Amino acid sequence: SAEEQQFNDLIAQDSRIEPRDWMPEAYRKTLIRQIAQHAHSEIIGMQPESNWILRAPSLKRKAILIAKVQDEAGHGLYLYSAAQTLGVGRDEMTEQLIAGTARYSSIFNYATPTWADMGSIGWLVDGAAICNQVPLCRASYGPYGRAMVRICKEESFHQRQGFEILLELMNGTPEQRQMAQESVNRWYWPALMMFGPPDDDSPNSARSMAWKIKRFSNDELRRRFVGMLVPQAEVLGLTLPDPDLTWNEEKQAYDMGQPDWDEFHEVLAGRGQMNAQRMQRRRDAHDEGAWVREAAAAYAARQSATTERVVA
Amino acid sequence: SAEEQQFNDLIAQDSRIEPRDWMPEAYRKTLIRQIAQHAHSEIIGMQPESNWILRAPSLKRKAILIAKVQDEAGHGLYLYSAAQTLGVGRDEMTEQLIAGTARYSSIFNYATPTWADMGSIGWLVDGAAICNQVPLCRASYGPYGRAMVRICKEESFHQRQGFEILLELMNGTPEQRQMAQESVNRWYWPALMMFGPPDDDSPNSARSMAWKIKRFSNDELRRRFVGMLVPQAEVLGLTLPDPDLTWNEEKQAYDMGQPDWDEFHEVLAGRGQMNAQRMQRRRDAHDEGAWVREAAAAYAARQSATTERVVA
C-alpha cells in the first residue's frame, strides 16, 4: 500500500515515525511490548536500590541514591507516556505488570545484600543499559527515541555515580575493597546477560534491526560493553571475574567466556532470587495505594463538576 | 435486708464473696472498675516491654522478656475472666479500653528508651505492683483474690528478673552502670506514684478499705515499698533519686520527698509521654485483627453447625 511504502521510506531514510503516521500492526505491537517492558524494568528496578536508601552509609550517598531511584520512577513515566502514544493505557500496562503477564529486565531479580551493590548496579547494570539504550536514541519511533535521549543522559550520570561508589570502596579499608570485589563478582555475569541471548539464539532481533528499532546485535553490544569495562576496572583495581577474558591482538577485540545461560533462563522463568519478592512488592504498593488513587479520582471528579457548575 | 446482712457478715468474717452471692450494686461496680482497670494495665503494660523484644542484647534476656510480656497477656486474661463473673463481657471491656473510656495504670504511659528500663520496670514497677497486689490476694471477692494469688506469684518472679537485669548492668562497663542509674532516675518517682495520690487526696480509698477490697492506705503502701527498696538499692549500688530520703530513727521509718503530683495528674489527664501511642497501638491491633477474629468465629459457627447436623 501507499502507506506501507511511505513507512518503509521513512525507515530507509532514517527518519522518525510519529504517532499519527501509519505503521504496520506488528511494528506497533513490537514497540508497545518493548517500551512497556522497558518502563516496567525502570519501575521494578527501583526496588533493589531502595533496599539501601534507609541504610546508606553517608548523607551524601543517601541523597544521591534517592535521586537515582526517583529518576527511575521518572523514566518509567516517560516510557509509559511514549507507549501511550501507541494506543495502550498506563492502567493496562500496570495491570499486566501486576498480573505477571508483562516482562521486565531479569537483572532486577537479583538481590542487593551489600552496599557495594549500589556501586555495581550503577557501574555494570546501568553501564550495560546505556550500551543497549544509546542506539535506541535513534530508534525509528519518535516518542521512544526522544524519551531515550533524556533517559540516556541520566543513565550515564548514574553509571558515573556507581563508578564513584566502587572507587571510594576500593580506596577504603581492606573490608571495603573486599565488599566491592565480591559485589562485582556477583553482578558481572548478570550484567552481561542483559544484552540478551547469543545472536544465534535471539529470534526477534533480525526484524527489530530491519525496522531500526534495534541497531546492533546482542553479542556485538556485549563485546563493546566489556571493551569499555576493562580499562575502568583497571582504574578501580577490580578484577573482572572472567578467567577467559583476554585481548585478542588479531581480532583487535576481547575474547571472553560465556555467561551461564542456564541461569539466565532460570531467572527468566521465574526462578531467580527475587522474582517473587519484586512482584509482591509492586502488587502490594498497587493494592494498598488503591484507596488513595480512588480518593484522588473522586476528588478530581467533584472539583471539575463544581467548576462546570460555576462556569454554567 | 437479710442479703445485705449476710454480705456484711461475710466481709466482717474475712470470708470471700463468690459470684452467686448477693452483693451491693456499688460493690459490684467498684470491683468491675478495679478489675477491668487492672486487666487493661496488664494489656497496655505489654507495650513498653515489647519495645525491647526485638533488640534484647542476649538470647537469654530475649527469652525472659518474651516470657514476661506473655505472662502479662495471661494476667490480662485471668482478670478479664474474674470480671466476667461479675457480669461484664470481655468485648465490652475491650471496647471501653479502645474507646479510651476505661483507665489503665499511668505508669505505662512512660517510654522505654533504654534496655535498662527493662530492669527498672521489673524492679520498681513490678515491685510497686506487688506491694499493691499482695493485699489483694485477700480481697473479699473470691475470683479476684484467687487471680491475684496467681498473678502475684509471677510478679515476684518478674521483679527478681528486673533486679537481675540491673545487677548485670551495675556489674558491667561504666556505660552500662550509667544506663542503669539513668533509668532508675526516670522510673523511681513514677513507680512511687503507682500507689495513688496521698491519703488525704484519695476519695475512694475509705470505702474500698471498709469493703476489704483494699487493705492499706496509699501512703502506707508507698512507705513500705521504699523501705523494701533501700537495702536492694544498696546491693545494686544504685542511688535512689530522692535527696530527702533518710532514716527516721524515732519513727523507725524512712522520711521521703514527694513525687511530682502535677506530673501525675498530667499523665492521668492524657498528657504523658506515650498515652497516645499506647492507645493507638491497642486500637490498631484490635482493628487490624478484626478480620481474623471474624474468620475464627465464622469457622467455629460452621463447625458447630456441622456437628449438630452429624449428631442430628
Place this chain on the structure above:
Amino acid sequence: PPAVAEYALWLGDDALVLAQNLGWWISRAPELEEDIAIGNIALDLIGHARSFLSYAGSASGRTEDEMAYFRGEEEYRSAQLFEQANGDFAHTIARNFIAGCFQHALYERLQGSHDETLAAIAAKSIKEVDYHVDHATQWVLRLAGGTAKSRRRLIVGFADVWPYVDELFRDEPLNDELAGVAVRQSTLRPAFDTRVAAVFAEAELEVPVGFTATGGGRVGKHHETLGPLLAEMQVLARQFPGAAW
C-alpha cells in the same frame, strides 16, 4: 558557640528523621508520581539536614556524617512529631502537613536570624518547604474530599499525630540563650494555627482533641520509634567506623 550548635541540631535532626521515615515510601507509594514527590521531599530534607548538621558539627570539629551516624538516640534532638511512623498514606500526609506548616513558619522567621549561617540555610530551605506544604495540603484536600474511606483515614491520621503538635511550640531554656538567633517556638503558633485553620476549613476537618504528648525531643527524650529507626539508618556506617563512602 555551643548553644547555636545545639539549636542547629534541633532543626537538622527534625529534617533528617523525617527524611528517613519518608525514604521508606520510595518504591512503595500509591502511584509513581508520589514515589517521585515523596522522594523530592526526602531529598530536600536531607539537604536541610546536611546544612544544619554540618553547622552543628563545626562547633566540635565533627562532620555531618559523624553527627548523623555516630550519635545515639539520647543525643538526638528531633521533636517527636518527626519521629512518628509512616502509618498509612493518610498518616504520612497528616504528619507531613504538620511538619511542613511548622518548618515553614520557623524558616520564614529564621531568615532574619542574627546568625548568618542559620539565616542562609533558612532562606534556602523555605522555598522547598513551601512545596512540601503545598504537596501535603493538596493531599489533605483530596483525602478529606475524596471517598468516605479516605476521609475516615485522614481523620484518624490527624488524630494520631496531633498529640505531638504541642511539643513543637514549646520554649526551652536554650531559647533564652539565643535571643535574636533562634526563633522562640511559642511565637510560631499563631502562624501555624492560621494556616492549619484555613486548610481544615476548606477540607471541612476539625482540629483533633484528645491526648497531648509530653514530648521532650529537644532534651533527648524520644518516641519509641526512634531507636529502631536509628538502628537501621546507622547500621552500615557503624560497622565501618572512620570509613569514607
Place this chain on the structure above:
Amino acid sequence: PPAVAEYALWLGDDALVLAQNLGWWISRAPELEEDIAIGNIALDLIGHARSFLSYAGSASGRTEDEMAYFRGEEEYRSAQLFEQANGDFAHTIARNFIAGCFQHALYERLQGSHDETLAAIAAKSIKEVDYHVDHATQWVLRLAGGTAKSRRRLIVGFADVWPYVDELFRDEPLNDELAGVAVRQSTLRPAFDTRVAAVFAEAELEVPVGFTATGGGRVGKHHETLGPLLAEMQVLARQFPGAAW
C-alpha cells in the same frame, strides 16, 4: 568438627530468624490468646536456636550470643523462608505452617543422628514443633474456612511464601560430608508434602504454582529482609561489644 558446626548453624539460624520475626507480633496480635500463642512459639524457637548456636559456637570457642549478635548477614545460614516478613496474620500463618512442617519432618529424622548433641536437641525440640504445626494448622483451617476475606488473604499468603519452599529441600555439598549426622533435605520432601496435602485437602486449598526462588541461604545469600532484621536485633549488643547482660 566444623562441618557439624556449620550444619548446626543452619538449624539455629532458621529458628532464631523466625523467632525474631514472631517477636514483632507480641502486643500486636489479633487477640490476647494469640499474643500468648505466638509468644510461646517464639520462646520455643529461641530455645532451639540457643541449643544449636551454642553447639555451633563450641567448635570455635564462641558463645551462643557471639553467634547470634556478632555474625554479619553473609555469615548467617538461615533459609529464606524463615526470613520472610510477617506480612498480615495470614502471611505469618502460611510461613509458620511451612516452617513447622519442615522442622517437624527434619527433627523427627534428626533424632536418629549419629551426633548425640544434634539428636538430643531434635528430640527435645520436636515436641514443641508439634505444637507449632498444630497451631498453624488450626489457623489454616480457620482462615480457609472462615470468611471470604480470610480465605482470600490466606491464599495470597501461601502464594507469597511458596517460592521459598523449594530451597528447604535442596541438598548442599555439606550433606555429603555429614552422612548419618545431618539429614539430607531432599529426603524430607515426601513427609512434608504428605502433611501439607492433608491439611490443604481439609482446607480445600491448592498448592500454589508460580515463582521459585533460587534461595542460597545455606551459603549466605539472603532475602532482602534479613539485613534490616539483623540491624535491629544486633544494635544494642554491638554497641557494647564484650559486655555481659
